[in-house]
Amino acid sequence: MTGGASADTALDRAFDVPGRSLWADARRRLVGNKAAVIGMAVLACVTLTAILAPLLSPYPYDATDYGLISCAPDWWPGSGAMCRAGGEHWFGTDAVGRDLFVRVLYGARVSLAVGLVASLVSLILGVGYGALAGFVGPRLDELMMRFVDVLYSLPYIFLVIVLMVIFNRNFYLMFVAIGAVEWLTMARIVRGETLSIRQKEFIEAARAAGVGPFSTILRHIVPNVVSPVVVYVTLTVPNVILAESFLSFLGLGIQEPLTSWGVLISQGADQMESAPWLLMFPTLFMAATLFSFNFIGDGLRDALDPKDR
C-alpha cells in the first residue's frame, strides 16, 4: 500500500482529491431548505431596492408637496381617504406630503445598516471576548464573565438614554449603543462553546504540535464556534432592527428628515385611523425582513448542526 502510493505521487499531484468540507455540506443542506431560500430571496430584494433607492424613486426622500397631505395611493380600495396621491406616488404620501415609497426605501437603508453594523460590532466584540475568556483559564474567565454580568444587569434603554443625553442624539452613537448591548449574549455563547471545544483532543494535539495559545484560538477555536455564532448573528440582526425601531419610536433614534422603519411606523401609528397605509407599508417591509432573517437563521442552524434537529 505504502509503496504503491509513493510511486504514484507524481501522478496524483495533478489529481488531488478535492475535500468536501463541513461548510460545503452545510451549504448544500441550506440550499435544500425552502424557507431559508425564500428568506434569502426576499432579503436580497429588500437590500437591493434599498441600495438602488435613489435610482428607483422619482422623488427625493425629503421633498414635500403641501398639495398632497396624507393622500392614499390611487389603487387604495377604501373610500375614507381624503385625497388620492396620483400615479407617481405608489404608496401614497405622508403628513407633510412626502412620497411614502421613497421614504420606506430610505428607511430600509438606515434600518438594515444599523442592523448589520451593530451585529458586526457585537460579533467582533463578542467572539473575541468570549473565545479569550473561555480559553485563558478559570481565573481570568471568572473576572471577564462577571464584568459581562454587570453590564447585563444595567437596563439597556436607560444606558442608551444616558449615552444620548451625554453625547447628544447622534446617528453613529446608536450603532455603538445597540452593539454594546448585543455583544454580551454573543460573548456568553462563544465562551460556553469555547469551554467545550477546549476539552477536545484536537486542542491538546495542537499544543503537542507546539501551537501557541493565540494561534490555537484563531486556528482551532474560532472556526469551530462559527456555527452557533453565525446562527446567532442572523437572529441578532432583527433584534437590532427592532431595538432601533423602539428607540426611534421613543424619539431617541434617527432625526428628520432622515428616516428609518421605526420612525415611519411610529408616525404611521399616529394616523392609523385616518391613513392606515402609512402604518401598513413600513410594517410590511419590516415584517418581511425580520421573517427572512429568522428563516435564514433557522435554516442555518439546521444546516450547521444536522444532528440537533
Place this chain on the structure above:
Amino acid sequence: MAHTSERDRLSPAPLFQVRGLDVRFATPDGEIHAVRNAWLDVKESECLGIVGESGSGKSQLFLASIGLLAANGRAAGSVRIRGEEILGAPERVLNRLRGSKIGMVFQDPLTSLTPHMMIGTQLVEALRTHQHVSETEARRRSIELLELVRIPDSRRRMRQYPHELSGGMRQRAMIAMAVLCAPDILIADEPTTALDVTVQAQLFEILRDLKRELKTSIILISHDMSIIAGLADRVAIMRDGCVVETGPTDGIYYRPQHPYTKSLLQAVPRIDREPGARKPRAVSAPPILEVKDLEVGFPVSPDSYPFSRRKSLRAVDGVSFEVSEGETLGIVGESGCGKSTLARAVSQLLPARGGCIVWRGQDLARIGNNDIRKLRNEIQIVFQDPLASLDPRRTVGQSIAEPLFSLARGLSHSEIEGRVRETMARVGLEPAWINRYPHEFSGGQNQRVGIARAIIVRPRLLICDEAVSALDVSIQAQVIDLILSLQSELRIALIFISHDLSVVRRVADRVLVLYLGRVVESGDADAIYRDPRHPYTRALLDAVPVPDPDAERARPRALLNGDLPSALDTRASLAFLKSRMIDDSDAQQYRPRLLKVAPGHFVAEFDGMSEPLAGSQATCAVA
C-alpha cells in the same frame, strides 16, 4: 453457502427467527444497504454470538429486529419471536414485546438509564407496568434481581441514581432491567466494550449465570471474537451487511470456512501466544528518557459546597521508569489508573507536581519556553480517538502540517507540502487525499493521519495513548504493524499505552503495570506475561479473553470482584497490602516498595508475597 444449510435446519419453529431481513437507509448521499438478506435463528436457552467489524450492519440487524430503526431506515423480510411477527407491528404490540419477551442491553448504560430516576424506581416502575404486581412485590423482585446480577449492597443501590454508579455497576443494573420481566430473549449489543477487562469478565459471568439459571436465550453482538468465545453456542459472522458464516461455536473457531472468518481470527491479538518474530531488543543503548518518582495531581472538591476543602487526586503517584532509543515500553492498567495522565505529563501537556522527567540529560522541570518547542520536536503523541484528535474544520493536510508550521520554522510552503505528501505516503495514505477532511475518512485512516502528524517532525520518542483502542481488530493489526515498522525504520523510542493487554504483548519489550497511579509490576514483557507475580497483574491477565472456546469455558472465576476503589481514598492503593493499611480514608498510608524478584523484574509489595531477592528497592529500579 451458509444460508442454505441454515434454511434446512429450520424445521421446528425456533424461539426467535430472522428471515431474509433487509435494512436500507436513505441518506443525502444515496441509499445505504446496511443489512442484506440475513437469516438467523435462536433456540430456547441458546446463546447466539454475532461478530462483525464496525459498519458490518450487526447493530442495525438487531435494531431492525426489535423495531427501533432510525427514522430514515426501512426494513424488509420477517422477524418473529415465538411465531409473532415483529417487523411492521404497531407500536403498542412492540412495546409489549420489548417489555415482556425481549430484553435489551446497549453499549452505553448511562444513556439507557433515565438520569433523574433512582435505579429502584426505574426497576419497580417497569415491573408494575408490564406485570401489574404490587409495589412491595415489585420492590422485592427488584432487589432479588440486583442480587442476581451481583450488585453488592443492593438495598442501598435501589436508592441511587445512575450517575452514582460506576460503568460496570450501571451495566449490571441495565442487565437487571433487561431481564426484569423474565424475557425469552436478551439482546446485548456490545455490552462490555466501554468497560475494563476485569469488569468485562465479571459481566460475562453474570450473563452465563442468567443463561444457566433463567434459561434466557441471549443474542450477543460484539466486534471481538475473543469475548463471545466462552458464552456463545453458535456464532454468526457479519461483513458488509451479509451474514458470511454461521455455525456452532467450535466449528467457527477451530474450523473456519469463510476466508473473512479466518482473517478475523488471525487479526485478533492473542495474549496466550508468543508474539511472532519480534525484533531483538536494543539493550545496550543508554536511556533517553528517565522518569523518577513522577507525581501528577488534580485538585478536586469531593463535596460541592462552595467553600469546601479541596482534596488532591493523585492521578500519578511516584512512578519511575526509563526508555532507551528504539525500545518499546508498554504501559497497561485499567481506566483511572493514571496511564493517560502519565503520557500527558511526559509530553509536557500537564505539569508534574513532584519527581522529575529527564529527557536526554535535561531536567524538563527546569526548561524554558524556547526549549519546550525543541522538545515538542522530539516527543510526539498519538491520541486515542482518531476523529476527536483532528480539527473537523481543517483538511488532513493542514492537520499533518501543523507541527511543521509551528516547530520547524523557515520552511517554505512547497517544502512543507512535500513533507506532508511524503509522510502521508509513508503511513499508507494516498497523498492525493491531502485536501480531504477527517469526516470523509474511516477511523483507521484518521488514526494514520494522527500518526503522520506525530512523525512528520521526526520525533525520537512517540507516545501512543490508546492509539489503537478505538479501531476494529483488522484495522488495529494494520495500524500496529505501521507503528512498529515506523519505529524500526526511524529508530524511535515508543511508549505504548493501552488497557488491552493482548495488544501490548504484541508490541512491548518491557511492560509497566499501573494500579491507581502506582507501578505494581514492571519488567520484560516476556517475564510479565509468562510469570506475573503481583495479584493484580495476574487478575488482569486472567481476565483477558482469548478466541478459543475451550479455553474460555474452562476459565476460572474472576479473581477481582467489584469496582476499582476511589482514587481519593488513600486506602485504595493498599488494596493488595491490607496488612499495612491504616483504616482512615484521609491518613497518610504506607507506600509499598518495589522489590526485585528477578533481574529487571520488579513487583510492588503485597500480602503473602514470598521472600524477594535481597537488598533491592524501588529507587534502584531506575537509578
